[in-house]
Amino acid sequence: MATITLDQVRKVYPGKVEAVKGISLDIADGDFIVLVGPSGCGKSTLLRMIAGLETISAGTVKIGDRVVNEIDPAERDIAMVFQNYALYPHMTVYENLSYGLRNRGMKRDEIDQRVKKAAAILEIGSFLDRKPRALSGGQRQRVAMGRAIVRSPKVFLFDEPLSNLDAKLRGQMRVEIKALQRSLGTTSVYVTHDQLEAMTLADTLVVMNGGVVEQIGSPLDVYERPASTFVASFIGAPPMNLLPLAAAGDGYRLPDGTLLPADGYPQGKAAILGFRPEDVVIGGTDAFSLDFHVVVAEPVGAESFLHGKAGGAGIIVRVHGRTEARPGDRIRIGVPAARLHIFGTDGKRIAHGHISARDRATETQAALT
Amino acid sequence: MKRAIFRNQLLPWLLLAPQLAVTFVFFLWPAAQAGWQSFLREDAFGLKSTFIGFENYSRLFGDPHYLNSVMVTVVFSVSVAVLAMAVALTLALAADRMIKSAQTYTTLLVWPYAVAPAIAGLLWWFIFNPTIGLVPYALDMVGIDWNHSLNGTQSMILVIIAAAWKQISYNFLFFVAGLQAIPASMREAAAIDGAGPGRRLFSITLPLLAPTSFFLLVVNTVYALFDTFPVIDATTEGGPAQATNILVYKVYVDGFLGLNLGSSAAQSVVLMAVVIVLTVVQFRFIERRVEY
Numbered sequence: 001m002a003t004i005t006l007d008q009v010r011k012v013y014p015g016k017v018e019a020v021k022g023i024s025l026d027i028a029d030g031d032f033i034v035l036v037g038p039s040g041c042g043k044s045t046l047l048r049m050i051a052g053l054e055t056i057s058a059g060t061v062k063i064g065d066r067v068v069n070e071i072d073p074a075e076r077d078i079a080m081v082f083q084n085y086a087l088y089p090h091m092t093v094y095e096n097l098s099y100g101l102r103n104r105g106m107k108r109d110e111i112d113q114r115v116k117k118a119a120a121i122l123e124i125g126s127f128l129d130r131k132p133r134a135l136s137g138g139q140r141q142r143v144a145m146g147r148a149i150v151r152s153p154k155v156f157l158f159d160e161p162l163s164n165l166d167a168k169l170r171g172q173m174r175v176e177i178k179a180l181q182r183s184l185g186t187t188s189v190y191v192t193h194d195q196l197e198a199m200t201l202a203d204t205l206v207v208m209n210g211g212v213v214e215q216i217g218s219p220l221d222v223y224e225r226p227a228s229t230f231v232a233s234f235i236g237a238p239p240m241n242l243l244p245l246a247a248a249g250d251g252y253r254l255p256d257g258t259l260l261p262a263d264g265y266p267q268g269k270a271a272i273l274g275f276r277p278e279d280v281v282i283g284g285t286d287a288f289s290l291d292f293h294v295v296v297a298e299p300v301g302a303e304s305f306l307h308g309k310a311g312g313a314g315i316i317v318r319v320h321g322r323t324e325a326r327p328g329d330r331i332r333i334g335v336p337a338a339r340l341h342i343f344g345t346d347g348k349r350i351a352h353g354h355i356s357a358r359d360r361a362t363e364t365q366a367a368l369t
Numbered sequence: 370m371k372r373a374i375f376r377n378q379l380l381p382w383l384l385l386a387p388q389l390a391v392t393f394v395f396f397l398w399p400a401a402q403a404g405w406q407s408f409l410r411e412d413a414f415g416l417k418s419t420f421i422g423f424e425n426y427s428r429l430f431g432d433p434h435y436l437n438s439v440m441v442t443v444v445f446s447v448s449v450a451v452l453a454m455a456v457a458l459t460l461a462l463a464a465d466r467m468i469k470s471a472q473t474y475t476t477l478l479v480w481p482y483a484v485a486p487a488i489a490g491l492l493w494w495f496i497f498n499p500t501i502g503l504v505p506y507a508l509d510m511v512g513i514d515w516n517h518s519l520n521g522t523q524s525m526i527l528v529i530i531a532a533a534w535k536q537i538s539y540n541f542l543f544f545v546a547g548l549q550a551i552p553a554s555m556r557e558a559a560a561i562d563g564a565g566p567g568r569r570l571f572s573i574t575l576p577l578l579a580p581t582s583f584f585l586l587v588v589n590t591v592y593a594l595f596d597t598f599p600v601i602d603a604t605t606e607g608g609p610a611q612a613t614n615i616l617v618y619k620v621y622v623d624g625f626l627g628l629n630l631g632s633s634a635a636q637s638v639v640l641m642a643v644v645i646v647l648t649v650v651q652f653r654f655i656e657r658r659v660e661y
Contacts, residue, residue, distance in 0.1 A: 086554035
């Protein structure tokens with residue numbers, strides 16, 4: 001068990017491609033950190049630098065109190081679960097689990113004891129004699145996990161470990177990984193591009209984009225107060241609706257020409273207005289109302305998604321349960337003021353404290369025409 | 370494999386006919402001829418042949434020259450296969466570590482394969498020529514007197530090098546492909562598991578390369594047994610004193626130079642049997658162990 005400290009870590013590949021642009025991160029002991037972002041955002045590179053599989057171009061990586069920049073992966077006391085599991089195909093499950101222990105010259109009976117214990121935890125005891133090719137995807141995943149926990153390392157590193165599983169198994173393994181990490185209390189860094197996995201697993205979520213950290217925070221914090229339009233559209237499915245606002249005299253204009261009063265918004269500058277699909281109130285609200293043209297209605301069962309246009313931009317509305325709306329319908333929609341997010345044209349969040357204040361004060365006043 | 374169903378009984382045979390014809394004309398028929406001829410004794414002028422049963426065979430196995438040739442072949446084949454594979458594997462491991470220059474390196478290493486065996490033999494004959502060659506000159510400086518036309522061991526070394534050299538390119542290509550088929554994450558996992566480079570090579574890389582190695586072992590053995598004829602012919606012609614007279618070369622010498630067609634045919638049949646047995650053994654017993 002250990003803390004991990006990244007200080008201005010950079011990775012520059014030959015040809016001047018900067019994959020990781022100076023990231024600093026403090027990971028507390030026992031914390032479950034999830035690095036999430038689109039492909040090419042540098043999350044895997046960062047993980048591999050912590051593992052020692054990539055050299056660190058600049059900055060320092062500390063595991064516990066030790067700077068590990070120049071230390072071999074084997075000496076860092078970490079274990080990693082790979083996307084393709086990387087099980088040794090010519091070894092049995094038992095040999096796969098014990099390989100790391102044998103390499104470290106551990107005594108036979110202690111190896112046996114540890115392997116049996118790990119196998120019991122992961123319920124893979126009945127196929128210790130099988131080779132990986134005789135296992136199903138889920139079983140292989142468990143063996144890969146077993147190989148990580150059998151060594152009792154200071155840190156677990158996960159590189160998209162669930163992306164090769166089908167949706168049902170993925171959900172199940174997600175819960176198991178979380179429970180396992182809780183009970184072992186081992187500091188973990190988990191890389192994924194799946195925002196659902198990120199939200200459900202993380203104690204602390206790190207959203208990355210283009211080699212930099214966009215936002216760090218607890219999953220719900222990140223969801224409720226995204227620091228940028230990138231985070232807003234990446235976290236949450238379907239993503240947050242974003243409407244560009246152009247400055248127009250005292251107020252703002254939506255792409256289709258609808259005018260909004262400037263009341264409460266930062267004035268005189270273009271901005272981006274965001275709201276989550278589930279925050280939409282059918283019938284409109286006093287803070288914000290628009291006409292919505294339904295183009296497609298997707299019933300998913302417990303909820304329905306309405307895709308369409310409002311204010312000249314594509315909008316998704318999430319409706320609880322079933323919906324009566326049909327393609328071609330025009331619906332009045334609105335969002336409570338407290339649920340509106342304002343971003344600058346650079347994509348960064350702008351605090352708008354007095355929107356919600358105004359909302360509470362003048363509840364009945366119609367804001368829009 | 371996909372199973373095709375033909376309504377017409379004749380069509381499948383018709384489609385197979387060209388391949389079967391080639392196999393029959395160029396393989397089965399000559400093989401049968403050799404088999405039949407191995408039971409005959411032909412007079413020196415080719416006018417008359419007599420059926421003598423297994424006498425050609427019994428003579429063969431009583432002939433010290435033949436038994437010597439068997440020993441020479443064993444030493445030669447094992448050495449060629451081991452040398453060609455070991456060198457190729459070393460080069461492939463080196464190439465696998467490079468990222469940018471691997472392409473150039475691979476291209477250069479493939480060139481020898483395009484050289485005809487006879488040319489390769491001649492090339493090495495020049496390099497090792499006691500009068501004008503570079504290697505004997507260099508060896509002379511360290512006090513080794515190189516003359517492969519007099520020294521049987523040196524002669525053997527020469528043909529082994531010449532024969533293995535050509536095969537290295539071929540093996541190299543397969544080893545490189547085999548190495549690149551091993552996922553990088555496998556080696557990374559082993560590195561995290563505390564295996565140093567040496568241990569990774571022996572416990573991960575080589576076992577995962579076993580199917581490739583096995584395939585190459587079969588190919589190299591067959592190559593050393595049969596395809597090395599031009600190398601021997603261009604460098605030593607089986608000499609000195611039968612020191613490099615491998616079985617396939619002896620078949621040619623006895624049959625076409627010595628005109629002892631019966632014995633030569635019997636030798637071919639023996640050689641054929643050896644290869645069949647060897648291949649069956651390799652596939653039956655070794656292949657089972659290399660699968661994972």
